[in-house]
Amino acid sequence: MPNVSLNRPAARPLSLWGAIAGAKCPRCRQGAMFAAPAYHLARFTDMNPHCPHCQLRFEVEPGFFYGAMYVSYAFGVATFVAGLVAVNVLVAKPVLQHYLGVIIPALVLLAPLSFRYSRVLMLYGFGGVKFDPQVAGLTTKGGNPI
Numbered sequence: 001m002p003n004v005s006l007n008r009p010a011a012r013p014l015s016l017w018g019a020i021a022g023a024k025c026p027r028c029r030q031g032a033m034f035a036a037p038a039y040h041l042a043r044f045t046d047m048n049p050h051c052p053h054c055q056l057r058f059e060v061e062p063g064f065f066y067g068a069m070y071v072s073y074a075f076g077v078a079t080f081v082a083g084l085v086a087v088n089v090l091v092a093k094p095v096l097q098h099y100l101g102v103i104i105p106a107l108v109l110l111a112p113l114s115f116r117y118s119r120v121l122m123l124y125g126f127g128g129v130k131f132d133p134q135v136a137g138l139t140t141k142g143g144n145p146i
């Protein structure tokens with residue numbers, strides 16, 4: 001019996017949303033953008049300079065990820081508003097300490113995710129990098145499926 005899996009890629013690339021959720025390279029959707037897990041507190045900011053699968057340079061131009069601060073700011077505002085709503089819904093007569101007790105821990109605990117996903121969304125939204133099935137190993141040079 002012939003082994004039909006020889007010509008197939010090692011791993012099937014993710015969908016767009018799966019790649020964003022997994023912080024994968026926007027070109028091949030297989031290589032990890034970050035070098036360590038999100039809640040590895042000493043290294044959650046460590047980003048791979050290049051995609052380990054297709055060698056795409058993630059910082060597409062110098063200072064590119066400064067723009068991610070605006071995305072991170074939006075995440076912070078969304079967390080703040082969600083905390084306000086949660087306290088107003090869950091507490092009968094909320095006082096300032098209730099708001100501070102919910103919003104500040106939420107902002108601190110979600111900081112690694114905010115950092116990462118602001119960079120991921122910046123790269124996917126403004127990086128100008130499109131998914132390439134050939135780089136992902138799904139098609140041949142002529143565009144035919146493998």
Ligand SMILES: [Zn+2]
Binds near residue numbers: 025031052054056
């Ligand atoms: Zn890649």
